[in-house]
């Protein structure tokens with residue numbers, strides 16, 4: 001299945017340069033001819049997913065033929081067809097259609113994808129409770145029992161289930177958990193970081209406020225370069241921020257007292273940024289793992305019923 005998809009994928013990417021974002025295309029393979037259609041992209045404003053177009057097109061192509069017997073339909077989707085949305089999810093729609101096409105035309109269907117989307121992809125929020133404090137406790141506890149004991153002592157934390165605990169513990173134990181401080185989408189909006197430093201301005205006189213605002217803006221701009229650096233461990237990121245705050249050159253108008261205050265504020269701010277990002281990274285990993293397992297379990301289940309006419313699988317491109 002993989003090699004067929006690879007050949008089609010090469011043909012279609014030679015013709016269209018597709019980005020990494022979600023798209024679908026399909027191929028109908030006849031005895032002596034192949035028909036390719038797509039790529040199609042989702043239109044989220046109207047709630048249309050790219051697989052919706054594929055299903056419609058395939059249906060039309062099959063209906064237009066007198067004897068579409070023993071053909072094979074190949075459906076490619078960058079992300080695995082969704083398992084949940086506010087109307088019928090694409091994965092179930094495709095499974096139903098594959099059954100129809102098999103029973104009506106003896107047409108087999110193959111579905112290939114590159115990334116496991118699961119139910120809701122990166123919008124999955126099952127792990128929103130895994131924050132940095134949870135992670136600290138997970139790291140320090142030897143087992144689930146001691147973890148529960150620790151969490152019970154805290155009023156504002158609720159315990160994670162054992163499975164999430166052990167997967168998170170494995171992630172955190174991973175020799176060196178290296179992560180970027182900023183995701184690709186965030187690169188544009190630098191001003192949202194270090195915003196909490198602005199509370200320094202509150203107690204200041206007007207003229208001092210002006211100078212300080214200018215100085216803070218320059219500091220934030222310089223610090224932004226630190227965020228763009230390579231993947232590093234939590235300790236390395238922390239150290240980087242500390243070194244930055246100690247070696248940063250303030251303008252000569254800023255007195256030593258203010259400099260010291262800015263250094264301290266910056267270090268606090270930096271620590272929170274790094275810890276939040278570390279927790280976010282672990283949540284992303286948990287989500288990716290969850291999505292992968294979800295799709296895998298779905299495929300195993302559905303194959304028991306559809307083995308003779310439907311194959312679904314992750315592709316290695």
Ligand SMILES: [Zn+2]
Nearest residue numbers: 049081082090
């Ligand atoms: Zn979908």
